[in-house]
Amino acid sequence: MTERLYYDDCYQREFQARVVETADDGRRVYLDRTAFYPTSGGQPFDVGTIAGVAVREVVDEEDRIAHVLEAPVAAGEVAARIDWERRFDHMQQHTGQHLLSAVLIELFNIPTLSFHMGAVSSSIEVGAPQIDAARMERAEERCAEIVAEARPALISYEDSTAELGLRKASARSGTLRIVSIDRLDRSACGGTHVRSTAEIGPVLLRKIEKIRGNVRIEFVCGLRAIRRARQDFRTLSEISRLVSVPFDATPALVAAQVEKAKSLEKSSARLAAELAKREGAELYAATVADAAGVRRATERGAIADAMRARAQAFVAGSKAVFLAVSENPPSVLLAASGDSGVHAGDRVKAAVTAAGGRGGGNAGLAQGSVPDAKALEGVVRELGR
Ligand SMILES: [Zn+2]
Numbered sequence: 113m114t115e116r117l118y119y120d121d122c123y124q125r126e127f128q129a130r131v132v133e134t135a136d137d138g139r140r141v142y143l144d145r146t147a148f149y150p151t152s153g154g155q156p157f158d159v160g161t162i163a164g165v166a167v168r169e170v171v172d173e174e175d176r177i178a179h180v181l182e183a184p185v186a187a188g189e190v191a192a193r194i195d196w197e198r199r200f201d202h203m204q205q206h207t208g209q210h211l212l213s214a215v216l217i218e219l220f221n222i223p224t225l226s227f228h229m230g231a232v233s234s235s236i237e238v239g240a241p242q243i244d245a246a247r248m249e250r251a252e253e254r255c256a257e258i259v260a261e262a263r264p265a266l267i268s269y270e271d272s273t274a275e276l277g278l279r280k281a282s283a284r285s286g287t288l289r290i291v292s293i294d295r296l297d298r299s300a301c302g303g304t305h306v307r308s309t310a311e312i313g314p315v316l317l318r319k320i321e322k323i324r325g326n327v328r329i330e331f332v333c334g335l336r337a338i339r340r341a342r343q344d345f346r347t348l349s350e351i352s353r354l355v356s357v358p359f360d361a362t363p364a365l366v367a368a369q370v371e372k373a374k375s376l377e378k379s380s381a382r383l384a385a386e387l388a389k390r391e392g393a394e395l396y397a398a399t400v401a402d403a404a405g406v407r408r409a410t411e412r413g414a415i416a417d418a419m420r421a422r423a424q425a426f427v428a429g430s431k432a433v434f435l436a437v438s439e440n441p442p443s444v445l446l447a448a449s450g451d452s453g454v455h456a457g458d459r460v461k462a463a464v465t466a467a468g469g470r471g472g473g474n475a476g477l478a479q480g481s482v483p484d485a486k487a488l489e490g491v492v493r494e495l496g497r
Contacts, residue, residue, distance in 0.1 A: 114177040117145055118147050125196045127147045127192055129189070129190055131143060131185065131187045131189075134185070136180075138184025138186070141179045142177070142179075143192075147192070148167060149199070149304050150170040150171050151169075151170065154226070154227035154303075157170035158170055158194045158202075159195045163186075166182040167179050167181055200306075202304060203304045204336070207265055208331065208334070212251065214279060214293060214297035215254045216238060219250060219251060223238065224237070224279075225239050233318065234333075236329050237324075238326060238329060241325060248329075259312050264293075265306060267291055269289055269290070272285045272286055278290070289301065293309060313335065314333065314341075315332075317329055318330040381417070384417070385417065388421035388425065408434075409433075412436075412437045413438065422436075430449055430451055433448045433449070434448075435495050439488070442482050444464070444479065447476060456475060457474050457475060459478070463491045464491055467482045469482030
């Protein structure tokens, strides 16, 4: 059974231990005692070194803790050291979670259902269908008040049969490890925590999401909160600089700009359609009829709205056939006036099918695509006749 040094002292960064067993050619190491926290209860494992070798993962095997190392270590006494920056960050997030969960009970009687600590932010899922912004702000400020009061966070061991007054009943029996925040919270927890609420630092509540009929609250504590706030400031500064208004005026300005852009897009599309229509009509007027009295035009370019509008304007004239050819992707569009004697759908379908492609349409308008440029030129020759 591994002695868990972090149970009684979460601040121990270095320790001596004895390798009692190894597996996986010396890469999976069991010690008689360890300060390495294994992934458990929503908190990720610690990293660091054992006998100078990097620890890649720490696994809770109930009675024992397995340290997965980058390289093998020999049996015997070893000196070990945990990555304190990562551990302390986890302690801040984890104790911050106890604080936030307790505050949500204290203020609104909203229970916490689960906790997840991520590499960037942490989250709790709480038993409420929704939480409005005013309540979130109230909770955030209450956390700040309790942080400022520097309330002790203590570890004790108590029997599960006693009247423990826990925030959330524990499923375990026997001796429980209880983490208490003075006059606020008592939770059964095996994680690592700071010793005073002051050490949690800032607690910032961020994204609120509805999930499974509950609410998920994203939050950051300590140095993470400071770094996140700094990044927010940079992002907002950049937006503010780009739109040339002060921070607080950016949402209204950006909303107005988005509306303006939408309106310009609509107006630009309308003008493009109008232009295409005129071009089609002008092209019809400038095209000389063939021996059968039919005016034929072929244009190369993207087959999109403008090309379609041009084609339709061209065949709005009598005895007219318009062919559009796109190289990329290899495709064609054929438009024909009702009196041209050409059934666009039938012609396109026959031509592209023969060239290994597919397509079709009605008598007046049809489209088709073919596999490559060579097939395309064959189709163009066929449809040009
Ligand atoms: Zn905890």
